[in-house]
Amino acid sequence: MNKKMLQFISLEQSTPEKRDKSLRKNDFNEIYKEYITEKAAEQSSRCSQCGVPFCQVHCPLSNNIPDWLKLSAEGRLKEAYELSQSTNNMPEVCGRICPQDRLCEGNCVIEQSGHGTVTIGSIEKYITDTAWKNNWVKPIKVQKELNASVGIIGAGPAGLACAEELRKFGYKVTVYDRYDRPGGLLIYGIPNFKLEKYVVERRTELLKKSGIKFVQNFEVGKNKTLDELRNLHNSILIATGVYKAREIEIPGVNLNNIFPAMDFLTASNKKGLGDKVKLFDNGTLDAKNKNVVVIGGGDTAMDCVRTAVRQKAKSVKCIYRRDRENMPGSAREVANAIEEGIEFVWLASPKQFIGNLEVKEVEINKIKLGLPDSSGRRSPEIEPNSEYKIKADMVIKSLGFDPEDIPNLFNAKELNVSRWGTIKVNLDTMQTNLEGVFAAGDIVRGASLVVWAIKDGRDVAVQIHKYLKENKNKSKAA
Ligand SMILES: Cc1cc2nc3c(=O)[nH]c(=O)nc-3n(C[C@H](O)[C@H](O)[C@H](O)COP(=O)(O)OP(=O)(O)OC[C@H]3O[C@@H](n4cnc5c(N)ncnc54)[C@H](O)[C@@H]3O)c2cc1C
Ligand code: SF4
Numbered sequence: 001m002n003k004k005m006l007q008f009i010s011l012e013q014s015t016p017e018k019r020d021k022s023l024r025k026n027d028f029n030e031i032y033k034e035y036i037t038e039k040a041a042e043q044s045s046r047c048s049q050c051g052v053p054f055c056q057v058h059c060p061l062s063n064n065i066p067d068w069l070k071l072s073a074e075g076r077l078k079e080a081y082e083l084s085q086s087t088n089n090m091p092e093v094c095g096r097i098c099p100q101d102r103l104c105e106g107n108c109v110i111e112q113s114g115h116g117t118v119t120i121g122s123i124e125k126y127i128t129d130t131a132w133k134n135n136w137v138k139p140i141k142v143q144k145e146l147n148a149s150v151g152i153i154g155a156g157p158a159g160l161a162c163a164e165e166l167r168k169f170g171y172k173v174t175v176y177d178r179y180d181r182p183g184g185l186l187i188y189g190i191p192n193f194k195l196e197k198y199v200v201e202r203r204t205e206l207l208k209k210s211g212i213k214f215v216q217n218f219e220v221g222k223n224k225t226l227d228e229l230r231n232l233h234n235s236i237l238i239a240t241g242v243y244k245a246r247e248i249e250i251p252g253v254n255l256n257n258i259f260p261a262m263d264f265l266t267a268s269n270k271k272g273l274g275d276k277v278k279l280f281d282n283g284t285l286d287a288k289n290k291n292v293v294v295i296g297g298g299d300t301a302m303d304c305v306r307t308a309v310r311q312k313a314k315s316v317k318c319i320y321r322r323d324r325e326n327m328p329g330s331a332r333e334v335a336n337a338i339e340e341g342i343e344f345v346w347l348a349s350p351k352q353f354i355g356n357l358e359v360k361e362v363e364i365n366k367i368k369l370g371l372p373d374s375s376g377r378r379s380p381e382i383e384p385n386s387e388y389k390i391k392a393d394m395v396i397k398s399l400g401f402d403p404e405d406i407p408n409l410f411n412a413k414e415l416n417v418s419r420w421g422t423i424k425v426n427l428d429t430m431q432t433n434l435e436g437v438f439a440a441g442d443i444v445r446g447a448s449l450v451v452w453a454i455k456d457g458r459d460v461a462v463q464i465h466k467y468l469k470e471n472k473n474k475s476k477a478a
Contacts, residue, residue, distance in 0.1 A: 037075065040126045044072035046110060046118045054107040055120055060455045061087045061094075065104060065120055072123055081131040084124060089161040089454055090203055092132070093186065095125025097195050098451050099299075099330040132202065140210035146170040148468050151229050153177075153220045154239035156184020157450045158441025160204070161457025162237055162464070163212050169465050173212045174233070178219035181273075182207075184241055186450065189265055191303050192272040193310065221409040230437065234471075235464050238423060238432070238439040239457065240406065242447050246399040248295065252353030259285065261300050261398035268307050287313040291391045293362050294318045295350055296398030302333040304396045305342045316342045317390060321349040321367050321380040349380065351387060353395065361389045401447050422446055430460045431467065438464055 071080035111117035149172035267285040287308040297320035366386035369378035403421035423439040440456035
């Protein structure tokens with residue numbers, strides 16, 4: 001066994017945090033290039049086949065992890081792939097970006113016994129990347145075309161998983177999306193250093209080859225109303241995600257060079273895809289040589305700070321009103337950001353942005369933590385007379401996302417939504433209050449995870465199939 005391989009094996013056997021630390025010294029993608037069959041087998045063989053598959057229980061897709069680990073340990077990668085893809089439409093995506101420390105790996109019995117988790121996500125990714133390399137991943141061959149069509153609004157993971165499952169049943173499927181590329185947040189939200197864009201593109205190409213129709217640059221509400229789409233299809237899925245950025249209502253918020261997180265991340269992802277992006281190319285959305293201040297403490301904020309570092313910002317600070325223990329995002333992502341040199345300003349809240357036309361400074365209030373609030377986290381309280389200022393050439397607001405006003409946007413005032421604006425569905429059927437209209441993913445759950453969106457997409461496909469079978473007589477010609 002060569003020296004490099006040994007280094008990778010010891011790295012994989014360490015805890016996720018140590019592994020991340022080592023990963024940071026390398027490039028995310030480079031390290032995985034070294035993930036070879038022997039290493040996957042060696043890691044997989046560490047699974048104790050414990051009989052109580054806590055990993056599987058804590059995977060939202062109930063992936064049959066112990067069995068595909070066993071197959072990998074035996075070098076039977078094709079069978080491992082077949083098994084893994086039978087419960088997951090994008091195993092290579094989940095292997096890369098699931099917060100495994102909170103899901104499968106965090107509940108691995110080996111991890112609990114202090115010996116470092118089996119690296120389930122990396123193996124899942126390796127198995128599927130190998131399948132792609134060996135041409136084992138094939139477009140769907142429909143056995144029997146059905147005379148019914150489904151319109152899916154939103155080409156994110158929920159919409160794509162549903163489209164694939166419905167196509168397997170034989171339905172005609174059309175996916176509408178307002179972006180110019182399919183993938184939703186997989187393509188324009190999550191940065192390339194966590195999820196390479198070719199990985200998303202080869203998936204959507206496969207779906208096109210499977211006969212699924214994609215209509216891009218098509219915004220429901222502008223190009224057609226919901227009712228117009230309902231007239232075109234036998235059933236509709238709304239999988240539009242959540243995109244309304246939460247605002248900071250403080251003085252100076254309208255100064256130049258203060259941006260919502262998605263503007264910054266989308267520009268960066270578009271550049272990574274080779275697009276011309278005017279606001280990036282003229283320097284506006286490029287962090288290079290700037291003092292960057294990111295406000296917020298979730299995973300999107302971590303993606304922003306880590307993107308700014310890669311764009312060679314002069315300094316990157318992350319301002320968060322609670323302390324490290326009370327941050328909402330993945331502890332692993334915070335550890336990654338610290339490792340990369342991001343400075344965290346915990347227990348701090350912006351009071352105002354200062355500048356003439358452009359932001360130059362952020363005035364900060366110090367915060368102390370009070371009693372726990374309804375979320376169980378200690379609530380932040382401003383310390384009187386504690387103001388201080390930090391330099392800022394660029395501010396990125398990353399305070400989370402709410403749903404847009406879908407009933408108004410879709411010209412469908414009768415569509416029921418919750419008081420947060422998420423779409424209300426019957427939890428058994430996943431149907432909204434509108435006949436034949438279903439909803440899934442973040443637009444139902446609120447901002448969540450890719451793996452949950454895939455799970456919802458799979459589940460809703462089963463429900464739509466059931467609905468269409470029961471309502472055959474109402475079928476429209478597609
Ligand atoms: C910056 C960022 C990083 C993230 N990182 C991770 C991560 O590392 N791991 C993880 O598990 N999760 C992560 N998430 C969360 C994850 O991306 C989402 O939970 C997931 O993408 C939700 O899937 P979805 O299909 O419901 O919606 P989305 O992926 O948001 O897709 C919705 C689609 O609907 C389209 N759409 C919206 N309105 C309309 C309309 N009116 N007409 C037509 N189309 C419309 C949008 O253009 C979009 O393509 C991250 C989120 C963000 C914002
Ligand atoms: S889908 Fe996510 S949670 Fe499930 S096994 Fe894969 S990495 Fe773990």
